[in-house]
Amino acid sequence: MTPSDMMNPSETTTDTEAVQPKQKTCSDVSPAVINRLPRYFRYLREFLRQDILRISSGELSAMMNVTASQIRQDLNCFGGFGQQGYGYNVKYLYGKISDILGVSANFHAIVVGAGNLGRAITGSNMFEHRNIDLIGIFDVSPAVIGQTISGLSVQSTDRLEDFAKDHKIDIAILTVPKEEARSAAARLSAIGVKGIWNFASTELDLQSCGVLVENAHMGDSLMKLMYEINRSEQG
Amino acid sequence: MTPSDMMNPSETTTDTEAVQPKQKTCSDVSPAVINRLPRYFRYLREFLRQDILRISSGELSAMMNVTASQIRQDLNCFGGFGQQGYGYNVKYLYGKISDILGVSANFHAIVVGAGNLGRAITGSNMFEHRNIDLIGIFDVSPAVIGQTISGLSVQSTDRLEDFAKDHKIDIAILTVPKEEARSAAARLSAIGVKGIWNFASTELDLQSCGVLVENAHMGDSLMKLMYEINRSEQG
DNA sequence: TAGATTGTTAATCGATTAACAATC
DNA sequence: TAGATTGTTAATCGATTAACAATC
Numbered sequence: 001m002t003p004s005d006m007m008n009p010s011e012t013t014t015d016t017e018a019v020q021p022k023q024k025t026c027s028d029v030s031p032a033v034i035n036r037l038p039r040y041f042r043y044l045r046e047f048l049r050q051d052i053l054r055i056s057s058g059e060l061s062a063m064m065n066v067t068a069s070q071i072r073q074d075l076n077c078f079g080g081f082g083q084q085g086y087g088y089n090v091k092y093l094y095g096k097i098s099d100i101l102g103v104s105a106n107f108h109a110i111v112v113g114a115g116n117l118g119r120a121i122t123g124s125n126m127f128e129h130r131n132i133d134l135i136g137i138f139d140v141s142p143a144v145i146g147q148t149i150s151g152l153s154v155q156s157t158d159r160l161e162d163f164a165k166d167h168k169i170d171i172a173i174l175t176v177p178k179e180e181a182r183s184a185a186a187r188l189s190a191i192g193v194k195g196i197w198n199f200a201s202t203e204l205d206l207q208s209c210g211v212l213v214e215n216a217h218m219g220d221s222l223m224k225l226m227y228e229i230n231r232s233e234q235g
Numbered sequence: 236m237t238p239s240d241m242m243n244p245s246e247t248t249t250d251t252e253a254v255q256p257k258q259k260t261c262s263d264v265s266p267a268v269i270n271r272l273p274r275y276f277r278y279l280r281e282f283l284r285q286d287i288l289r290i291s292s293g294e295l296s297a298m299m300n301v302t303a304s305q306i307r308q309d310l311n312c313f314g315g316f317g318q319q320g321y322g323y324n325v326k327y328l329y330g331k332i333s334d335i336l337g338v339s340a341n342f343h344a345i346v347v348g349a350g351n352l353g354r355a356i357t358g359s360n361m362f363e364h365r366n367i368d369l370i371g372i373f374d375v376s377p378a379v380i381g382q383t384i385s386g387l388s389v390q391s392t393d394r395l396e397d398f399a400k401d402h403k404i405d406i407a408i409l410t411v412p413k414e415e416a417r418s419a420a421a422r423l424s425a426i427g428v429k430g431i432w433n434f435a436s437t438e439l440d441l442q443s444c445g446v447l448v449e450n451a452h453m454g455d456s457l458m459k460l461m462y463e464i465n466r467s468e469q470g
Numbered sequence: 471t472a473g474a475t476t477g478t479t480a481a482t483c484g485a486t487t488a489a490c491a492a493t494c
Numbered sequence: 495t496a497g498a499t500t501g502t503t504a505a506t507c508g509a510t511t512a513a514c515a516a517t518c
Contacts, residue, residue: 032485034462038455042436056499068499069487076501084500085494101458102465116358120351126454130461170464195464197457201277212467214460218451219361220273222432223336225449226365227269229405229430230337232447267509291475303475304511311477319476320518 029077036074037101039064044094045129056087107132108168112184113175114139114147114154117199121173123150135167140180157184164191175199185211264312271309272336274299279329280364291322342367343403347419348410349374349382349389352434356408358385370402375415392419399426410434420446 043064047055061068075081075088081096082088098104109132111118118137127134137149138157147154155163163169172188174181174196181200188196188211195212198204204213278299282290296303310316310323316331317323333339344367346353353372362369372384373392382389390398398404407423409416409431416435423431423446430447433439439448 030485034459037462038452038458041458042452042455058499067487069489070485072500073486073502080501082500083494084492085498087499100462100465102461105461105465105468107461107464116351116355120355121453123351126457130454130458132461171460194467195460197460212460212463214456214463216453216456217273217277218356219365220277221449221451222361222365223273223276224269225406225430225432225447226337226340226342226367227272227335228447228449229342230335230340232429233340265509293475302511304513305509307476308478308510315477317476318518319516320474322475 033074033077036066037097040071040074041094041097041101041103044090044097047090048094052090054087055090055093057082059087101130103131105131105170107170108135109133109171109173110136110138110163110169111173111175112138112157112160112188113177113180113199114141114144114149115175115177118173118175119149121175121199122152132171135169136163138163160187161191164193170194171197173197173199178202185213268309268312271301272332275306275309276329276332276336276338279325279332282325283329287325289322290325290328292317294322336365338366340366340405342405343370344368344406344408345371345373345398345404346408346410347373347392347395347423348412348415348434349376349379349384350410350412353408353410354384356410356434357387367406370404371398373398395422396426399428405429406432408432408434413437420448 043060044055057068057071060071064071072082075093078096078100081093107130109127111122111134114122114137118139122134122137126132134150134152137152137154138160139145139154140157145154145156169191170193172193172195174184174188176184178200181198181202182204185196185198185204185206189206189209193211195214196204196206198213198215199218201217201219203215206213278295279290292303292306295306299306307317310328313331313335316328342365344362346357346369349357349372353374357369357372361367369385369387372387372389373395374380374389375392380389380391404426405428407428407430409419409423411419413435416433416437417439420431420433420439420441424441424444428446430449431439431441433448433450434453436452436454438450441448
């Protein structure tokens, strides 16, 4: 087998129970690594688009401004995805990282809060790229309920519980005002949502309920930029 | 002086040249600390709203789920803002953190890209909270130019250079499609913008031009949530 | 004064980098 | 085979935590 023929380096190992698969279970991957995975995903997607078949940690390192060592270390938390002397097969690695990031899981999501931000998110192409089905959008305002946003009719938030009976909801995207965020989150937790993507600039503190929360505090990001500008101007 | 009288602990030191001020210049604060500053800012703002005058690192620690040690360590990168036996004066500390984060600098910002996300951001209360003046919004689409969004009339992107002659622009908020992001960023760099808040899901790589870039890759945040859900289901 | 809590140093822990043997 | 590049271990670096003297 020449390197360029390689599609899946792992498949070269014999597939018996006795052979310890290269795939690690690595139950606790460090947060620092997880933070970097989406960025690898983005680069790989772009390589795929450009028909780049193969990439080495050295090449990727130059493009991404991280060390080659770190790239190899990161990827090895999940298994040996590369091949010595060759590098990484882009298509194969992209597939593996997609699996790790749950792109293959076909999650279902709803948007709660059909304000400007909720609409912007609903209308983005973010979901098709990640194999997420956006299956509902909810709001409390009678003026908004019934409107169609990106092909979805806005439902009353009162219907959440009923809706959950008929649909698996993996992710709730929370774009309600800060004041309503906590009570909305409690309801979402009650209907069995697995994760909340929180845009309300307040902490949710639901981890105890077994609901995963990812905070998208946009204002925090803005403040980091403000800090850097301020610092560059006055040391 | 009783603790509750204290407004500014630093001002109790005599103000001569000889006395080394408690305020540190600490030219290089670690990124980990900077990442936490906006969160402190949010909590302090909330305390202020609730008329809480005083907070100790221990109390804050319990609320924020970080160690008291870390809080004291973080704050001490910038100076001694507390008082032994008392804790931190909320108003004073909030002021100090506001200064550090550039809230006192009264930055001017423009939005480039008046799509759904640009509109959502323009309409948010994010800017008043941070003492930022939103002074312009730009788009290329003739259908959008001239529309009023949150009191601002959308201008043609062609007018950027002219606009920059008459206005100081500190921050450009980039919400154009991915494909146009790099060229837009180059123009913004050329007109002397100090920082770009980048919502396009592509890397900008302008650091060489002296323009600071803060990436707000929302999709990366979503993927971290996907990872956690995926992991919790089949970890 | 006694009690409380900071500021700060030292110890621990985790993450990154360097180096190189394994191997394609 | 020789060259290239991974996977992995060891060394370095940085960040967090623990502890306590300083002090309000």
